[in-house]
Amino acid sequence: MNEAFLIAFGLTLFAGLSTGIGSLISFFASKTNTKLLSFSLGLSGGVMMYISFVEMLPDAVEKLTNRYSDAGQWYAIIAFFGGVLISLIIDKLVPEKDNPHEMRFVESMHKELDKSNLRRMGLMTALAITIHNFPEGIATFVAAYSDIELGIPIALAVAIHNIPEGIAVAVPIYFATNDRRKAMRLSFLSGLSEPVGALLAFAFIMPFLNDAVLGIIFAVVAGIMVFISFDELLPGAQKYGNHHIPTYGVVIGMAIMAFSLLLLH
Numbered sequence: 710m711n712e713a714f715l716i717a718f719g720l721t722l723f724a725g726l727s728t729g730i731g732s733l734i735s736f737f738a739s740k741t742n743t744k745l746l747s748f749s750l751g752l753s754g755g756v757m758m759y760i761s762f763v764e765m766l767p768d769a770v771e772k773l774t775n776r777y778s779d780a781g782q783w784y785a786i787i788a789f790f791g792g793v794l795i796s797l798i799i800d801k802l803v804p805e806k807d808n809p810h811e812m813r814f815v816e817s818m819h820k821e822l823d824k825s826n827l828r829r830m831g832l833m834t835a836l837a838i839t840i841h842n843f844p845e846g847i848a849t850f851v852a853a854y855s856d857i858e859l860g861i862p863i864a865l866a867v868a869i870h871n872i873p874e875g876i877a878v879a880v881p882i883y884f885a886t887n888d889r890r891k892a893m894r895l896s897f898l899s900g901l902s903e904p905v906g907a908l909l910a911f912a913f914i915m916p917f918l919n920d921a922v923l924g925i926i927f928a929v930v931a932g933i934m935v936f937i938s939f940d941e942l943l944p945g946a947q948k949y950g951n952h953h954i955p956t957y958g959v960v961i962g963m964a965i966m967a968f969s970l971l972l973l974h
Contacts, residue, residue, distance in 0.1 A: 717853035718907050720864035721846050725903030727868035728838065731875020732896035744954055746873055747946045751958025752965075753869035754942035756862055759963040761931035761938075764859060764970060765852075769931065772924030785928045792932020799840060800940065835878045838899040842871070845937075846906025848930040851914065855923055862966055863934070870942055871900060 766789060773781030845867055853860020875896045883892035914926070946955030 713854055713857075714911060716857060717850050717860060718904065718911075720853045720860055721850045721907040722904045724849050724864045724867040724871060725842060725846060725900035726897055727871040728875035728878065728900035729893060729897040731872040731877070732879035732893045734872070734876060747954045748958040749869050750873065750942045750946035751955030752962040753866045753958075754938040754946065754955075755959035755962025756866040756966050757934040757938045757942070758959075759966040760859065760862055760866075760970075761934045763967075765927045765931040765934075769924040769928035772920045772927070776921045776924070781924070785924060788925045788928035789932040789935075792929035792934075793936045794932075795844060795929070796933050796936035796940070799844065802840070832882070832895070835882075835895045835899040838874050838878060839902040841874075842900060842902045843906045844933055846903030847910040847914075848926075848933055849903065850907035850910045851923075851926050852930060854911075854915070855918070855926075858970070862969065863930075866934075866962075867903075870937065873945060874899070 766785065769788065770782055770785040773784045775781070777784060849860065849864050849867055852863050878899050879892040879896040882895055883889060886892070914922070943955065943959070946958065
């Protein structure tokens with residue numbers, strides 16, 4: 710295994726297993742820290758949107774234009790909206806009540822008396838997160854493998870947005886079974902689909918990697934991240950906090966990406 714693979718896989722593993730951070734928060738907090746989660750989700754959305762529109766999509770257009778001339782711009786835009794469509798289809802396959810991006814609050818679970826319903830909610834949410842995280846793992850790995858400057862902020866943004874997903878799994882399982890270990894185990898396992906996605910990407914995509922394939926992948930990943938930002942992160946941030954806190958997070962996330970990319974280049 711070369712160094713690039715180990716770094717990319719390590720970043721993807723870190724992003725995936727951050728669902729476990731959510732389980733820890735749910736165990737040791739009697740109330741959800743809504744301001745922190747709201748700001749963090751806004752920050753993650755700001756990072757994803759900025760890097761998608763300013764770095765990844767333009768990079769995809771450049772790579773594909775160099776290969777296919779003017780037609781490359783069409784290919785990049787089609788691939789971008791293809792990424793949006795992939796995320797939309799995956800989201801539609803999951804029932805809304807089991808969707809991991811429906812916000813969960815620690816304190817609300819104390820009011821739920823039907824333990825069988827709580828258990829089902831946790832298990833179905835874990836399954837839904839596993840499905841959702843699979844393309845995110847592919848995106849994080851490919852980006853990190855091809856360009857570590859892109860991989861690190863993408864991995865951090867994905868990790869932040871996985872924390873509330875960990876809460877969504879752990880909280881109902883814990884209150885249904887009173888078993889912290891089981892809740893934590895399921896929370897961690899739900900994030901393992903990201904490194905699994907990374908391994909499949911390495912096995913089936915990397916052997917064919919060139920500028921054209923990389924351009925398509927960058928555009929698809931940009932589409933996926935933009936959809937995640939508008940469909941999951943920003944609405945979730947608004948539900949957890951007031952109007953201003955997630956907005957501050959978005960702006961600061963964009964600023965961090967802007968300056969870090971300038972320094973890295």
